[in-house]
Amino acid sequence: MGGFLGIKARSDHRFAADNLSPYLDGRLTPQEKERLERHLTACPDCRQELSTLRETVALLHRAPMRPVPRSFTLPVSVQAEQAQHRRWNMTHSFMRVATVVVSLLLVIVVSGDVLLGQGVIGIPDLYGPRAAKMAEGQREGIELQAAQPQEGLTADQATPEVQPTPDVQALQAPAEDAVVAGDGEKALEGGGESAMTAEAQPGAMLAAPNTAGEQDGVAAEEVAPEGAPQQGAPIARSMGTTPASEAAPEEQDRAAGSPEATAASDAAASTEAETAPEEPVALAQAAPEVQAAPEVQAAPEGQAAPAEEPQPTPEAMAKQEAASPATEGEQAPEVYGEADGQNAPERGAEALTASYDLSPVWTVWQMLRLIALVLGGLLMVLIGGLLWSGHKRQL
Amino acid sequence: MNEEKLVLAAQKGDVNAFNQLVLDYQGLAYNVAYRILGNADKAADATQDAFLRGYRALHQFRGGSFKTWLLRIVTNCCYDQLRVLQRRPTSPIDDLVEDDEHSTILEDSSESPQEHVERLELDGFIQEALEALPEDQRVVLVMSDIEGMSYEEIAEVTSVALGTVKSRLSRARGKLRDYLQERRELLPHRYRL
DSSP states (O other), X not given: OTTOOOHHHHHHHHHHHHHHHHHHTXXXXXXXXXXXXXXXXXXXXXXXHHHHHXXXXXXXXXXXXXXXXXXXXXXXXXXXXXXXXXXXXXXXXXXXXXXXXXXXXXXXXXXXXXHHHTTSSOOTTTTOXXXXXXXHHHHHHHHHHHHOGGGOSGGGGBBBOOOOHHHHHHHHSSOHHHHHHHHHHHHHHHOHHHHHHHHHHHHHHHHOXXXXXXXXXXXXXXXXXXXXXXXXXXXXXXXXXXXXXXXXXXXXXXXXXXHHHHHHHHHHHHHHXXXXXXXXXXXXXXXXXXXXXXXXXXXXXXXXXXXXXXXXXXXXHHHHHHHOOSSHHHHHHHHHHHHHXXXXXXXXHHHHHHXXXXXXXXXXXXXXXXXXXXXXXXXXHHHHHHHHHHHHHHO | XXXXXXXXXXXXXXXXXXXXXXXXXXXXXXXXXXXXHOOHHHHHXXXXXXXXXXXXXXXXXXXXXXXXXXXXXXXXHHHHHHHHOOOOSOOHHHHHHHXXXXXXXXXXXXXXXXXXXXXXXXXXXHHHHHHTSOHHHHHHHIIIIISOOOHHHHHHHHTOOHHHHHHHHHHHXXXXXXXXXXXXXXXXXXXXX
């Protein structure tokens, strides 16, 4: 054979060299064992290797067993310690979970707050339950004005101030929103134009007296066909009731409006006058804003020009002035209310009440902030508890 | 009580039941710790630590071999000690000589004094040789050839695969053999390879 080692022989040798140890422990499969033993017969090196390994293991088997230096049993006190330890462990786990949950809630609430602020999410009642009512009231106010163009003031445009007494009475009913809504709805029913007018009017009012006046005219025109709404009666009513109003709205300028309104609302004026006292009070609360002022100015003019409605006009104007609501939108209905005397005050009153009712009502914003604050405080407490219980359970 | 019942009772918090288990296993635990650490005091600390940890962690024991579960804790405590341990500049033989308060080696009544001394020397020698091995090989060799544990038990204790146990053991034995062969003159005659 010489020094020649075949490939197979080499691999067998490699295999044997690597597997002598498990072979000693009897851990080879029958095939592996056979292969190794066959190689051993031919390889003195591996036989030597196996021999020394065997002796080493035997030597290790002879290593003496050392006796324990002492007893390692535990004192009985560990039982109580363990119970306490368990309790701290459970507390800690609970704190961990609670902290995670509260943190998540806080993130959600704060995100919601931010998203709402950016308008990503919309909530109809965002500014409070009254807001919607007020908006409605404004719309109705506008409609009413449209019906009562005589008042002249831009505010009057939308609100059908010249309403029959019953209407006014109804409006004055405490159910601000309901009434407003009812009026608005009626007006709407009476004619979509009224609504349109109402919309146009608030915008006009906000802009400037002039603009308002224009819109009034427009509104008046729009309303005129319907007739009734602009006369101060609820749109629906005005439509039905005031042919005269039709003429009146058309004539309306800011100044002109008054006379017409006055004329139409003469009838209502008396009623309005009755209600006026109520309105001014309410209206007075709402500081007349720019719009109110111009309207007031327009009113006087309107009043002066038309001799028709000396009374209602001043009253209306007064009302309007007093009525101007805190917000522009509110002003419109209130102003209108003034002009109407009846409708306006009611509207104004409604608007006022609506605005003042906001204070005790929690808006969504406020609730979110409050919740975030509570969660934040809770989180701090939990983190403190987490650290403390974590410390205690290590002991 | 058999072991299973003892374990169950101990899991409910019965310290006395657990102490019975301690008495059963402390010899094994201490010797493994000593062979791994090479120092009697550190081995005692590791053993006590292991039993205390075992009692506290009993709720995690879900059946199977209590022996391998316990030894796993013991080896972990040994690893902790190894990180902390400052190797004392004494040889294991010095260690044996110093421990004369208690018998360090079990006496074999059939031994002659000569044989006894030689066994002491061997013990020291083996320990020295063991400490020359890398830790993971040492652990496997101690459990297999000194404590007679199977490959499977070792795999459970060390949490490695069976093949890893085989190869580690193979290398450990070869290294130890080489160590002993290089110093064969130091070995008592009867033990020379």
